[in-house]
Amino acid sequence: MDILIIGGSGYLGxxxxxxxxxxxHRVAATYHRRPVAAAGVTWHPLDLRDRRAVAALSAEVVVNAAYRKAEWATTADGALHVAAAAAATGARLVHVSSDAVFSGAARSYPETSDPDPVTxxxxxxxxAETAVRGLTPSAVIARTSLIVGDGGSVHETRVHALATGASGGALFTDDVRCPVHVADLAAALLELAASPYAGVHHVAGPDAVSRHELGTLIARRDGLxxxxxxxxxxxxxxxxxxxxxxxxCTATRSRLRTRLRGAREFLRS
Structure with a gap:
């Protein structure tokens, strides 16, 4: 496949x-501040707020893994720009969304759940999901949860800082999510990109853990x-x-060969 990864310099990217x-695959990727050293990859600087700049890039498959939490213009408008560009060229689009679209009022959220955000x-x-659905109905919208790996994620970095006293704050015991390993998530997204599926998919781990339990699992694995x-x-x-x-994620798991491991498994010390 000819793949363009928007947000390729980020953790998931x-x-x-x-x-x-x-x-x-033939790979191109975008970055906001600096490219990553990766052999055989064509890097493009990109500001998602610039619709013309987004439209100038094209590929057979586009995976949008970019976001900025504090900026609507990047997270929402930027996703619209990517979807419009994909629609114009007929590209296959996989858009990475988040469990942040939900309020937590329901016991669990299947793929058919409508967003009810509170932040x-x-x-x-x-x-962003609305824009993607409206402009590219054949796209995959992949909602995920906390992304963790073998070091270097935001969550792992914070746990290390808290455990060593390098920063203040606390981990919530009543804030529950379904963390996913970055390698599992990336594999699932690429599998969905090559699939005939469209619409909302939930791509997260099977273990529901609090942020404090997740921190405990990370600390034990890392000898803290x-x-x-x-x-x-x-x-x-x-x-x-x-x-x-x-x-x-029941419906999505039934479609995937990729196994989505739970946090208690991939963080086993």
Whole structure:
């Protein structure tokens, strides 16, 4: 496949680039600040807010893994620009969305669930989904959860900082998600890109864990003392956001060869 990875310099983007190259695909990728050293990859600087710049890039398959939490213009408008470009060229689009589109009011969320965001970031991701659906009905919208790997993710970096006293804060015990390993997620996204499927897919791990439990699992794997991880409740805190958001991935798993491991498995010490 001829693949363009939007946000290729990010944590998920780098893994998508790596796996796509390993599979023998022709790969181009975009970056916002700096490219990544990756042999055989064509890098393009890109500001997703610039519709003309987005439209100037094309490929057989486009995977949009870019976002900026604090910026509607990148997360929402940028996704619209990518979808419009894909529609104009007939490209296969896989758009990476988030469980942030949900409020946590339901016990779990299957792929048929409508977004009900409670944060600006969740609203931007929900708006992006609407744009993608409207402009490219054949696209895959892949909602995922907390992305963790073998080091280097935002969540792992924060756990290390908390456990070593390098930063303050706490991990919430009432904030539950379904973390996914970055390698599993990237493999699933590339598999969906090569598939005939369209519409919303949920791509997350089967284990529902709190952010504090996730931190404990990371600390134990990395030889840190979990007892040093401060705990707190998100409910009533000044840090707003949904609490218990569990993605039901049953339908998506039935379509995938890729096995989505749970956090308790891939973080086993």
């Amino acid at each position: 780098r893994e998508l680039v790596r796996q796509a190259r390993a599979a023998g 600006p970031y969740g609203a931007a991701k929900a708006a 003392d979990p007892a040093r991880l401060p705990a707190a409740l998100r409910a009533g805190s000044p840090d707003p956001g949904p609490l218990d958001v569990r993605l039901d």
